[in-house]
Amino acid sequence: MRGTTQIKAPAPFPRQARRWAHDNLFGGVANTLLTVVTSLFLVFALYQILRFVFVTAEWEVIEANRRLFFLGRFPVGEEWRIWPPILLVSALAGLTVGLRTRLDLRSTIMMVLWLAVGLTPVFLFFAHGTVGILTAAAVGLAALGYIGARIWLQDSRYVALIGQLVLASWLLTFPLALVLLVGFGGADTSLGIDGVDPSRWGGFHLNILLAVVAIVASFPLGVLLALGRTSSFPVFRVASTIYIELIRGVPLITILLMAWLVLPDFLPSFSVPVLAPSGLDDIELVYRVMVALTLFSAAYVAEIVRGGLQAVPRGQIEAAQALGMSTARILALIVLPQALRAVIPALVGQFISLFKDTSLVFIVGLTEMLRAGRAVAQGQIEFSGREMEVLLFVGLVFWIVAFSMSRLSQQLERNLGVGER
Amino acid sequence: MAGTTIGRLSLWRNVRVQRFVIQAAFAGALAAFGYYLIDQARDLELGFDFLEGRAGFDISHQFGTSYNRNDSRLDLYIAGIVNTIRLAGVGIVLATLLGLAAGVARLSGNWLVSRVATVYVETVRNTPLLVQILFWYIAVFLQLPRISESINFPPDRISFLPFFDVPFISFDLAFLSVRGLALPWATTNDGFSLWLIFLAVAAAASIAVRFWRGRRQERTGQPSYPNWWLLGTFAAIALVGFAIAGGPLDPERPVVGERSYDGGIRLTAEFTALLVALVTYTGAFIAEIVRGSLQAVPKGQTEASAALGLSPFQRLGLVILPQALRIMIPPLTSQYLNLTKNSSLAVAIAFPELVGVSRTIINNTGQAIPMFAIVMATYLLMSLAISLVMNTFHWRLTREGG
Numbered sequence: 113m114r115g116t117t118q119i120k121a122p123a124p125f126p127r128q129a130r131r132w133a134h135d136n137l138f139g140g141v142a143n144t145l146l147t148v149v150t151s152l153f154l155v156f157a158l159y160q161i162l163r164f165v166f167v168t169a170e171w172e173v174i175e176a177n178r179r180l181f182f183l184g185r186f187p188v189g190e191e192w193r194i195w196p197p198i199l200l201v202s203a204l205a206g207l208t209v210g211l212r213t214r215l216d217l218r219s220t221i222m223m224v225l226w227l228a229v230g231l232t233p234v235f236l237f238f239a240h241g242t243v244g245i246l247t248a249a250a251v252g253l254a255a256l257g258y259i260g261a262r263i264w265l266q267d268s269r270y271v272a273l274i275g276q277l278v279l280a281s282w283l284l285t286f287p288l289a290l291v292l293l294v295g296f297g298g299a300d301t302s303l304g305i306d307g308v309d310p311s312r313w314g315g316f317h318l319n320i321l322l323a324v325v326a327i328v329a330s331f332p333l334g335v336l337l338a339l340g341r342t343s344s345f346p347v348f349r350v351a352s353t354i355y356i357e358l359i360r361g362v363p364l365i366t367i368l369l370m371a372w373l374v375l376p377d378f379l380p381s382f383s384v385p386v387l388a389p390s391g392l393d394d395i396e397l398v399y400r401v402m403v404a405l406t407l408f409s410a411a412y413v414a415e416i417v418r419g420g421l422q423a424v425p426r427g428q429i430e431a432a433q434a435l436g437m438s439t440a441r442i443l444a445l446i447v448l449p450q451a452l453r454a455v456i457p458a459l460v461g462q463f464i465s466l467f468k469d470t471s472l473v474f475i476v477g478l479t480e481m482l483r484a485g486r487a488v489a490q491g492q493i494e495f496s497g498r499e500m501e502v503l504l505f506v507g508l509v510f511w512i513v514a515f516s517m518s519r520l521s522q523q524l525e526r527n528l529g530v531g532e533r
Numbered sequence: 534m535a536g537t538t539i540g541r542l543s544l545w546r547n548v549r550v551q552r553f554v555i556q557a558a559f560a561g562a563l564a565a566f567g568y569y570l571i572d573q574a575r576d577l578e579l580g581f582d583f584l585e586g587r588a589g590f591d592i593s594h595q596f597g598t599s600y601n602r603n604d605s606r607l608d609l610y611i612a613g614i615v616n617t618i619r620l621a622g623v624g625i626v627l628a629t630l631l632g633l634a635a636g637v638a639r640l641s642g643n644w645l646v647s648r649v650a651t652v653y654v655e656t657v658r659n660t661p662l663l664v665q666i667l668f669w670y671i672a673v674f675l676q677l678p679r680i681s682e683s684i685n686f687p688p689d690r691i692s693f694l695p696f697f698d699v700p701f702i703s704f705d706l707a708f709l710s711v712r713g714l715a716l717p718w719a720t721t722n723d724g725f726s727l728w729l730i731f732l733a734v735a736a737a738a739s740i741a742v743r744f745w746r747g748r749r750q751e752r753t754g755q756p757s758y759p760n761w762w763l764l765g766t767f768a769a770i771a772l773v774g775f776a777i778a779g780g781p782l783d784p785e786r787p788v789v790g791e792r793s794y795d796g797g798i799r800l801t802a803e804f805t806a807l808l809v810a811l812v813t814y815t816g817a818f819i820a821e822i823v824r825g826s827l828q829a830v831p832k833g834q835t836e837a838s839a840a841l842g843l844s845p846f847q848r849l850g851l852v853i854l855p856q857a858l859r860i861m862i863p864p865l866t867s868q869y870l871n872l873t874k875n876s877s878l879a880v881a882i883a884f885p886e887l888v889g890v891s892r893t894i895i896n897n898t899g900q901a902i903p904m905f906a907i908v909m910a911t912y913l914l915m916s917l918a919i920s921l922v923m924n925t926f927h928w929r930l931t932r933e934g935g
Binding site for chain 2: 135136137139143146147150151153154345346347348351358361362363364365366369370373374377378464468469471472474475482486489499500503504506507510511514515518
């Protein structure tokens with residue numbers, strides 16, 4: 113230390129801790145009282161929770177029914193259809209995060225810890241045998257993608273090309289998943305590749321499927337509606353406004369119930385290959401629910417995108433017009449990129465809420481995860497009365513996905529520098 | 534010359550013609566779609582006559598309505614609307630209080646308090662509301678003891694963890710069981726109308742006094758505490774009136790009966806579970822709004838008011854909150870609308886609100902399309918009403934602040 117610049121030595125730990133406790137817990141009478149009351153409450157709550165989780169609760173109900181929770185009444189022997197998209201998505205997610213983000217060491221450690229904490233119970237209780245190997249493969253692919261992208265790709269000359277390849281693969285996962293599930297030409301085709309009857313789709317798989325379909329489909333529709341609402345054409349403006357306000361003024365349940373009870377009356381009776389072989393008015397409820405979720409979500413996406421459109425400075429449009437760009441080019445190259453970038457956090461928020469809302473198809477009778485859980489608690493005598501365990505588990509699974517999505521969106525927000533320029 | 538150029542422009546290159554043609558084509562397509570829908574609906578024999586028919590079944594929850602199975606379906610629907618309004622109204626008030634508390638707690642300097650608030654917000658916000666409603670109803674309220682073994686409040690004994698157990702108050706104000714929640718309330722007697730007159734006088738007088746004290750403060754610059762004077766005047770006249778009217782309110786404690794509670798306010802398990810779920814869920818979102826808008830007030834405002842010698846409470850009440858409120862109101866309005874719409878999830882536990890009774894009516898009559906039209910119109914009207922109230926409030930806030 114002698115001879116170098118004087119560095120103030122940090123206070124020894126006990127004093128530091130004492131100062132921290134004084135600043136954050138015991139500064140003043142009111143603060144101390146607050147701390148004491150909160151601690152009492154916390155001790156009580158933690159005692160009750162831990163006692164339930166480790167003593168009272170009987171978690172066999174979850175382990176014994178894990179197939180029902182995640183796949184509903186999906187036919188046995190057809191599970192292979194689900195895994196390729198999961199593996200692909202894992203690898204792509206790892207690649208994307210690795211390419212897009214510049215995580216510092218602290219965030220990386222936090223992420224690894226978070227994953228370890230989350231995955232340990234998964235492997236302990238759920239993922240046995242083949243499922244365990246495939247789950248491990250998915251995690252491994254994600255990690256490989258992430259590490260590979262960080263070490264080799266992020267600094268490579270072809271980073272832009274790789275980025276586009278990844279994007280294209282993302283766009284491909286969705287058709288791949290659907291084709292694997294639906295098959296080519298439905299159950300009675302001579303093409304040789306049949307699908308799984310949509311009425312057998314279920315469990316958490318169905319929640320994810322509904323959410324992804326509605327997100328993918330409602331995004332372009334929402335952008336169109338937003339453009340319509342801000343258009344200079346009065347007819348477009350009025351029509352979009354009425355649609356958006358009508359949908360947003362009504363609960364999702366009424367729209368789902370209408371898709372269930374009313375929609376078939378208005379559909380024509382010609383048959384559509386693959387989707388509705390016995391006539392469009394006899395189309396499976398799952399597809400109708402997908403339409404309902406899409407139409408519902410589009411109105412909310414439209415309002416978010418409209419906010420982004422309004423945030424684009426007028427000068428940008430005027431400058432583009434001065435350059436002689438056509439309206440379509442101005443929209444595609446100048447306005448939309450800026451508008452969408454500004455509203456990414458809000459869009460992710462909307463998609464999280466849409467994902468949570470997929471549990472509502474419970475009410476129209478689809479066997480998504482919540483209904484599967486209710487069926488377990490009501491239908492299996494050996495597990496009757498295990499309502500608390502089932503509902504906590506269902507809530508936990510939704511929470512893990514929604515919470516991770518919201519954290520990822522915060523990270524994305526920071527990396528995009530939204531609100532900083 | 535320019536004019537002649539435009540005149541010679543071919544028709545399909547004229548922007549005005551283009552705009553007209555595009556819009557006409559779109560309107561035409563919409564009209565054709567509308568015609569198709571009407572055409573499809575024509576053979577369904579729709580109408581609104583079914584509303585006058587006898588409903589034919591009872592509902593489990595009513596509040597202020599006296600519907601029975603022999604009344605018309607319209608009466609049933611109105612009972613459903615009242616249930617929705619009651620759920621949403623109580624829910625909005627409680628969610629606002631909870632959200633305010635949790636939002637302020639998240640910003641608290643007390644580390645423990647802000648952590649607890651964060652855990653609450655992040656847990657509740659990221660779980661589907663329907664799961665929470667079923668959790669509260671099935672896993673909590675339906676597991677409560679039978680009515681004869683009601684949990685009472687205040688408790689007879691306080692037992693805390695396995696090692697702490699002491700006797701406490703043996704005077705019961707509220708009960709909780711699988712039959713629901715019973716709370717103390719007051720009933721009115723003959724003197725009530727007289728007291729109402731006193732209350733009206735008190736309101737008028739206190740507003741006048743506030744105006745007078747406000748003017749005095751503006752004129753002299755002396756602190757004249759107009760709001761304290763308002764409260765004081767109102768309380769004084771109301772109390773005198775209360776005495777003169779001979780105590781127009783009789784406090785009433787609930788009593789445990791054979792199969793239900795008597796007296797007080799009685800909330801069923803369904804209603805209470807829904808309320809708890811809706812309030813905690815919406816409260817978490819409101820907490821985020823409150824936190825965001827409190828943080829949006831520039832730090833200099835707090836520092837400046839501290840430099841002027843205002844106490845922490847005065848800082849919050851006079852400087853920070855009024856500014857934060859203006860930012861808060863628009864997102865708060867949309868949370869209120871969400872809560873109202875989310876109350877329709879009550880169908881899942883068979884609570885007869887708007888959507889629930891409509892489902893039954895549709896099952897009995899098959900008139901799905903007109904019924905959904907009515908339901909949508911009702912929700913739109915309610916949304917409009919809430920927006921109107923909140924926008925007026927917002928307008929007044931922004932106008933007064935200048």
